[in-house]
């Protein structure tokens with residue numbers, strides 16, 4: 001909303017100001033709307049204004065003070081005259097672009113002071129500017145002029161055809177060698193490749209920017225500034241192309257914008273050919289890095305119009321909406337003010353309704369996309385350097401979220417607005433306070449889902465005691481058995497021989513004993529001892545022989561997990577034959593990551609919901625929780641490892657696949673009995689599942705804080 005009067009007006013009201021003599025003005029038609037572009041040759045200053053502002057600028061002359069000019073304009077054209085605030089900003093901008101001079105000179109502080117005060121930005125804004133800082137270094141115009149003949153040749157038809165052919169050839173090579181290219185991609189971000197990658201990125205950027213400059217020159221523009229910009233602390237070349245604004249043909253402007261990508265495409269093509277035909281070595285690696293940097297930069301960023309890269313400027317030029325982002329943002333702000341804040345918007349908005357929705361759509365999609373890319377960048381940086389990542393995150397959040405929001409709320413600072421919208425402000429204030437209270441104070445239900453595994457409450461693994469040959473399996477795998485039922489018969493010939501030997505010795509000892517008794521020998525005691533020890537050995541061996549008949553220790557399902565027990569298979573001593581699993585009652589073992597353990601301290605004793613892999617549609621319940629009081633690192637089942645679709649990271653060095661990378665706690669919960677469950681239902685023991693446990697209710701803010709700290713603890717091992 002233009003403000004007619006400004007309390008700062010006195011600073012410039014007495015100045016006598018006029019356009020510099022060297023300034024030329026051109027009228028542009030864009031989207032059927034006139035624009036005026038001011039251009040000052042000596043300093044390559046550019047400035048673009050709408051007709052109303054142009055009318056005001058054309059009134060400037062040194063015979064009248066700014067105040068007189070402004071008042072005269074207000075009298076003749078009250079509707080079109082900009083407010084004092086706007087005039088102030090306009091004069092400052094014109095002065096900075098070197099387009100006006102001030103009669104008798106001017107105390108710069110008078111004009112610029114306010115501007116500079118505005119510039120006193122908070123530290124983080126400065127930081128974010130630093131992260132995207134531009135340092136002008138070189139005026140390439142003379143150089144480009146000297147080489148204009150080469151430039152003409154570069155954009156001539158034969159060269160274009162040649163480039164196209166090279167590109168097509170490279171495309172074929174790339175498709176043929178595709179798998180090799182993907183393989184090499186995994187090493188691109190490794191530390192020892194970073195320098196080479198940076199060299200490649202810098203080189204491709206340099207050619208990219210020079211290509212922009214050359215195309216601009218080709219169409220008769222001037223390129224006055226080239227330099228280095230910091231893109232997240234990485235110096236990369238840039239070039240200032242603002243002179244292409246003066247091109248009347250929108251396609252010429254679009255060509256200048258796309259020149260960089262054309263250079264990328266050609267460079268990428270040449271790099272691909274070099275890569276495909278060179279032997280392994282530095283040249284090959286550099287070529288690969290060039291391929292990678294041109295393709296990724298062009299495809300991910302540059303061609304995409306949603307970020308402020310070349311694709312955006314091309315779109316902006318082709319739809320003839322200069323400053324598309326700003327326009328879109330203004331449309332959004334306008335809608336916000338009109339519909340939400342209910343402030344009358346006086347601006348003469350010439351945007352058609354269809355365009356308005358287009359702009360709004362662009363505003364929303366580009367902002368969502370920007371947010372995604374920013375999050376990606378922050379995470380990428382934080383993964384390497386946590387502190388820097390945090391700073392970048394703060395800076396980005398401030399400039400792209402906090403500041404725009406404050407700007408949206410700017411009208412609230414105006415006492416007049418507050419007065420006129422008392423009810424609205426009060427209602428919104430109360431609503432906001434309510435939302436805040438809900439988030440900060442009111443406890444909300446909280447729950448957590450844990451990965452875990454189902455175990456039968458009662459199961460017994462069966463081991464061979466002395467080893468043996470399987471001679472008979474009595475029960476097929478998976479069948480229900482009663483206690484004492486015979487499962488497997490083993491045979492151990494060695495054991496038999498041993499028993500026979502002991503029996504023979506025992507018989508001999510018994511004979512000796514009875515002989516000694518009858519003959520009254522004094523050797524009785526040692527003989528007696530020998531008999532006893534032989535009897536003990538025999539008992540043990542007999543027990544071992546008895547154990548060759550493997551019986552079920554209790555009722556349950558006979559599980560021979562890997563079908564090891566086959567006819568004539570030799571089972572080594574101590575090997576697991578299988579297990580008898582009583583699946584009628586089950587427990588659920590949930591894995592709690594260490595950083596989450598504190599959150600579970602206030603765990604409530606109540607029914608929880610459990611889902612089991614293989615029967616996800618059925619909801620089970622569990623109760624009677626107990627936390628295994630010490631942390632451990634061996635998973636209860638390999639079903640929890642990523643290989644089996646679980647989410648707990650396991651050590652790759654461990655063959656069992658059960659050794660977790662990080663220690664964890666176990667939560668034990670008993671699954672509620674199911675009377676209708678049939679003995680022949682598929683076994684649940686060992687299956688993965690999920691348990692949802694209720695945590696003590698707490699405010700949403702505290703829940704979010706906890707989740708964030710846990711995330712950081714996990715990701716950055718804080």
Ligand SMILES: [Zn+2]
Pocket residue numbers: 208212257260261310
């Ligand atoms: Zn570019």
